[in-house]
Amino acid sequence: MSDAPQRRYQDVAAELRQLIRAEGVQPGDRILTERQIALRLGVGRSLVRDAIIMLEVEGLVQVRQGSGVYLQEGAPDTATAPETEDDIGPFELLEARMVLESAVAGLAAATVTKADIIAMREALDDERRSITEGRDDYQSDQRFHLLIAEATQNGVLVKMVSDLWNLRNRSRMWAQLHSRIFDDTYRSRWLDDHQAILDALRARDCARARQAMRDHLGNVSETLMQLSDSEDPSFDGFLFSTARTARTL
Amino acid sequence: MSDAPQRRYQDVAAELRQLIRAEGVQPGDRILTERQIALRLGVGRSLVRDAIIMLEVEGLVQVRQGSGVYLQEGAPDTATAPETEDDIGPFELLEARMVLESAVAGLAAATVTKADIIAMREALDDERRSITEGRDDYQSDQRFHLLIAEATQNGVLVKMVSDLWNLRNRSRMWAQLHSRIFDDTYRSRWLDDHQAILDALRARDCARARQAMRDHLGNVSETLMQLSDSEDPSFDGFLFSTARTARTL
DNA sequence: ATTGGCAAATTGGTTGACCATTTCTTCCAC
DNA sequence: GTGGAAGAAATGGTCAACCAATTTGCCAAT
Numbered sequence: 001m002s003d004a005p006q007r008r009y010q011d012v013a014a015e016l017r018q019l020i021r022a023e024g025v026q027p028g029d030r031i032l033t034e035r036q037i038a039l040r041l042g043v044g045r046s047l048v049r050d051a052i053i054m055l056e057v058e059g060l061v062q063v064r065q066g067s068g069v070y071l072q073e074g075a076p077d078t079a080t081a082p083e084t085e086d087d088i089g090p091f092e093l094l095e096a097r098m099v100l101e102s103a104v105a106g107l108a109a110a111t112v113t114k115a116d117i118i119a120m121r122e123a124l125d126d127e128r129r130s131i132t133e134g135r136d137d138y139q140s141d142q143r144f145h146l147l148i149a150e151a152t153q154n155g156v157l158v159k160m161v162s163d164l165w166n167l168r169n170r171s172r173m174w175a176q177l178h179s180r181i182f183d184d185t186y187r188s189r190w191l192d193d194h195q196a197i198l199d200a201l202r203a204r205d206c207a208r209a210r211q212a213m214r215d216h217l218g219n220v221s222e223t224l225m226q227l228s229d230s231e232d233p234s235f236d237g238f239l240f241s242t243a244r245t246a247r248t249l
Numbered sequence: 250m251s252d253a254p255q256r257r258y259q260d261v262a263a264e265l266r267q268l269i270r271a272e273g274v275q276p277g278d279r280i281l282t283e284r285q286i287a288l289r290l291g292v293g294r295s296l297v298r299d300a301i302i303m304l305e306v307e308g309l310v311q312v313r314q315g316s317g318v319y320l321q322e323g324a325p326d327t328a329t330a331p332e333t334e335d336d337i338g339p340f341e342l343l344e345a346r347m348v349l350e351s352a353v354a355g356l357a358a359a360t361v362t363k364a365d366i367i368a369m370r371e372a373l374d375d376e377r378r379s380i381t382e383g384r385d386d387y388q389s390d391q392r393f394h395l396l397i398a399e400a401t402q403n404g405v406l407v408k409m410v411s412d413l414w415n416l417r418n419r420s421r422m423w424a425q426l427h428s429r430i431f432d433d434t435y436r437s438r439w440l441d442d443h444q445a446i447l448d449a450l451r452a453r454d455c456a457r458a459r460q461a462m463r464d465h466l467g468n469v470s471e472t473l474m475q476l477s478d479s480e481d482p483s484f485d486g487f488l489f490s491t492a493r494t495a496r497t498l
Numbered sequence: 499a500t501t502g503g504c505a506a507a508t509t510g511g512t513t514g515a516c517c518a519t520t521t522c523t524t525c526c527a528c
Numbered sequence: 529g530t531g532g533a534a535g536a537a538a539t540g541g542t543c544a545a546c547c548a549a550t551t552t553g554c555c556a557a558t
Contacts, residue, residue: 007305007312007541008541008542009302027388033508033509033510034509034510035508035509035510043542044541044542044543044544045543045544046295046541046542046543046544047541047542047543049299049510049511050298050299050302053258053299053302053303053306054302054306056256057302057303057306057307058306059411059412059415059418059419063256063510064509064510064549064550065509065510065511065548065549065550066508066509066510066511066548066549066550066551067508067509067510067549067550067551068508068509068510068550068551069509069510072415072418073388073418088404088405092403092404092405093405095356095403095405095406096403096405096406096409099349099352099353099356099406100348100349100352100409102352103348103349103351103352103497104348106497107348107497109497110497139276139322154341154344154345155337155341156337156341156342156344156345156413156416157344157345157348160345160349160409160412160413162308163308163409163412164405164409166308166321167405169308169321169322170308206497210497248352248355248356248358248359248455248459256511257511282538282539282540283539283540284538284539284540292512293511293512293513293514294513294514295511295512295513296511296512298540298541312540313519313520313539313540314518314519314520314539314540314541315518315519315520315521315538315539315540315541316519316520316521316538316539316540317520317521317538317539317540318539318540
């Protein structure tokens with residue numbers, strides 16, 4: 001995707017998370033006031049407000065006017081989950097997609113409607129066109145996967161799949177890996193995978209849909225693995241063997 | 250959980266989503282400027298900025314200084330997914346948890362360490378204490394489920410499970426349902442479920458762990474179904490039969 | 499000693515002016 | 529006519545001052 005330099009409030013949010021952990025704030029407790037934080041981090045208060053809104057949307061804190069900012073009850077330990085902001089490894093992401101999307105595909109096979117099938121077929125036509133025209137565009141790919149989630153009629157599942165794609169689109173490492181794909185052979189293969197998934201959905205065969213999605217993401221993983229440079233210190237392939245995941249699904 | 254009146258920027262964000270849809274903005278296009286939106290909606294620009302940050306964190310838009318605000322490529326159709334802000338039905342959420350957490354449990358069985366097991370056992374001890382002391386507190390329940398996700402060593406999966414619990418904790422309808430649980434029998438039963446999951450994880454039995462998690466959430470669903478008033482117009486149980494889901498997993 | 503209410507302090511909310519960056523326009527040199 | 533540089537316009541970023549809601553604590557009335 002395009003450039004998009006990080007916005008400053010995101011850095012401040014990261015510092016703020018760290019600060020919350022350092023202060024040993026417990027869930028339900030009040031954290032420092034906006035003014036104190038601004039002073040402490042040496043930034044303006046509006047920047048702190050922006051950062052707090054980010055943490056609020058993420059569900060980490062709760063804001064009450066006239067009272068203060070409170071650490072949300074039941075928030076994951078700030079000590080154990082600091083990687084929200086770190087860049088996410090492609091294979092870590094693929095493993096998560098394998099876990100979620102194959103189960104979603106299985107469910108979708110039980111709930112898919114004729115209209116869903118038609119929309120999916122259009123997405124695949126679009127993808128085929130994209131490949132032959134040499135467009136470097138993953139719109140239709142993403143659209144196909146989202147349509148599967150939408151077929152479950154479950155808004156929460158749609159949001160989760162959508163979130164995963166957002167993570168991918170924002171990942172530095174993924175963009176880096178993606179830039180190495182100069183061969184359209186891969187995309188054709190993935191299109192075949194998609195067709196197989198669609199066929200399974202049309203047949204309303206849950207087990208086959210699940211298996212087809214698993215195979216597809218396994219293929220993607222394999223391709224990316226070949227393209228990866230295992231010498232890169234941030235290479236995370238060895239940690240997330242999709243073979244391991246496939247065995248447990 | 251406590252009161253927490255909605256913050257104004259969230260309303261503005263909702264209006265802004267609607268505005269984007271009404272204007273027919275396509276992914277990749279630039280939306281109205283902050284000043285135009287402020288004028289259009291009759292609010293201050295800072296409020297618009299706050300709303301935009303929310304949409305940015307949600308992955309719907311992208312902000313570029315000096316240039317404008319752009320609709321993120323590959324964002325889910327603003328027309329088809331307006332329910333992000335609506336309250337989420339308990340059974341819709343339970344179905345999503347069934348899909349995700351059972352797969353996560355299966356994977357965790359392959360990756361769990363001794364330290365993980367110990368931490369989980371402590372969480373269950375805490376839960377047992379919580380029940381006998383009559384504390385009305387779901388901290389240890391949530392903690393147990395999060396520990397399972399953490400055992401996969403996959404930060405993305407941890408974040409997804411954590412997000413699901415956040416949704417639950419913020420759900421009006423869930424709070425309403427929860428307030429009807431006056432009988433500790435349910436919680437004891439769920440504790441037994443948890444123990445069964447832990448046993449499967451200790452045995453590193455993927456299939457059994459998956460099944461135990463599925464059964465557990467099935468039990469929760471059944472209990473809530475009995476507590477539900479099917480006359481309530483917002484009752485969504487009929488839409489999300491967990492039997493349907495269980496068949497496909 | 500308890501309680502009710504009032505006032506001050508604290509806290510987040512809002513506004514408007516100004517800053518930094520990007521984009522668009524214009525005009526001149528070639 | 530074309531290319532490019534300069535500058536004007538537009539856009540998001542930041543800040544400081546002020547506003548509104550909430551909490552706290554004191555003090556008088558009971």
